[in-house]
Amino acid sequence: MAGVLDSVNQRTQLVGQNRLELLLFNLGGAQKYGINVFKVKEVLQCPPLSEIPKRNPVIRGVAHIRGGTIPIMDMRQATGHRPLENIEDCFVIITEYNRSTQGFLVRGVERIVNMNWGDIHPPPRGAGKENYLTAVTEVEGKLVEIIDVEKILAEVSPLPEDVSAEVIEDSKRETVVCKHVLIVDDSTIARKQIQKVMQSLGCKTTLRKDGSEALQFLEEMLSEGKDPYHELLLVISDIEMPEMDGYTFTAELRANSRLKNLHVILHTSLSGVFNEAMVKKVGADDFLAKFHPDELAKRVNLRIAQLTGEGEKVEQ
Template sequence: MAGVLDSVNQRTQLVGQNRLELLLFNLGDNQTYGINVFKVKEVLQCPPLNEIPKRNPVVRGVAHIRGGTIPIMDLRRATGSAPLTNLETCFVIITEYNRSTQGFLVKGVERIVNMNWGDIHPPPKGAGRENYLTAVTQVDNRLVEIIDVEKILAEVSPMLDEVSAEVIQDAQAETTVLKHVLVADDSAIARKQIQRVLASLGIKTTVCKDGAEALGYLTDLVAEGKDPYHELMMVISDIEMPEMDGYTFTAEVRANPKLANMHIILHTSLSGVFNEAMVKKVGANDFLAKFHPDELAKRVNARIKVLTGDGFEMED
């Protein structure tokens, strides 16, 4: 296992090419799971865990790692199965999501595979609203399930998703009632969080589950003789999405003369390892790490003020 992530920092060239690398792992059964390497900081043998009072059952304890205290969550238990046993033989995947660091307890870690987002697909329809998958793919004829980590984090440690009163008071949504916001995100939890923020500002949303679906929505507007720039206030897009990631989506929008003026915010949980240069390269207007309701609302308010003539676009 030593050295399996030694070259993670050299993999940033994959972004913008609709590619990613998955770290494959298992939870002690025959199913293989994957997590984006960009979210992984370290993989290590499970260290000694200290229990904490009144903890969520998914949190097996906290570990002291490199001078910090990190909660360790049992991914097997989080997805509805029996908790992992014999922790001394398990591994912990240290990740950074939504500006916080946490560890996920797994039974075994296998290898890293280079993938194209086009080969990663949404979960099958009918999987049920309580499923924990955000995408599926195949590696060596094996089904690989990608867990919706944002759903697990929202259940273990719910985040405040309400916009503060002063930010709502600053909104001018009534002046843009004919426009709405296009939201692209593969996580159902993330889509609902964004929708609640926008609804508190009086703004309607159209949601898509990935970049390909969002791009199709925009091109359909053009085919109907509509101008997406006048139909939509902005697009809020995740980066990690099956079929087409947010980088590629943004680049495709900018390459289309009839879509090129769209205002795009990349809104992602890739906070600690995010390649800011790629945002400028693909032409996004802004970047925001998930998930802080007031910050998102303030960006939307700033866009409203630009559209109503009361503000100015921020320079890239």
């Protein structure tokens, strides 16, 4: 199963072209699911698991893999279904999200498909707010559901979401009270996390689910005679999103003479050495791996300091 993943160098060629690769898997039924290959470190047969006391039931145990101890979560149970049985016959997808490594137990892993982000769509409106989908697509006439892994992780192992008092005190609230921060992310959980940080700093927020929606919002501001640069403190955008990814969204801003000066922070759970090069390529101002409230707040404070001419007083 190790051969199911191509070399990282091959996959990075897709970045910035509004394309991605999905690793398809199943949870024991006919429904197919997908996960961005960039978040996958390894795929292997389920190794022996050691139980841990007082564990969340979604965590089936921990595995010792390549010198590290990794929690293994039951993907089917995490999304509200019965736990997987006969786990020794299952597979584990080792992933890296939010600066940590974890494994997701699935029934079977199928193959990798090359997709365009334009073919990845938000979940149907009728899916309800409590679903675990971040997007859907179609492969060979069959629906593929892309699970909101960040929602699973927030429920199983919540991250701190509060900003430290000293970071809040560094914020120049009076300079931002009339400005909004545009938050662009397809994950409901991620949007709420970022919004909470912004509100702690006294910033108002505008939320959009993907790059296409965000670009439309900005174009509407222009058509109303508003200047987004003066209306918005900055833009915080995820990278992997349906319809239009964060790299393409940023490149679109930089190509528009009336939007090119917007301050853009790419904020994503994607990991990899390619990120810094891609940030420079598309013209983003900053990059931050999810999710650390103090670090995000400090980047916003840096932007405020730039606008007030007090940049030297704020440490990065």
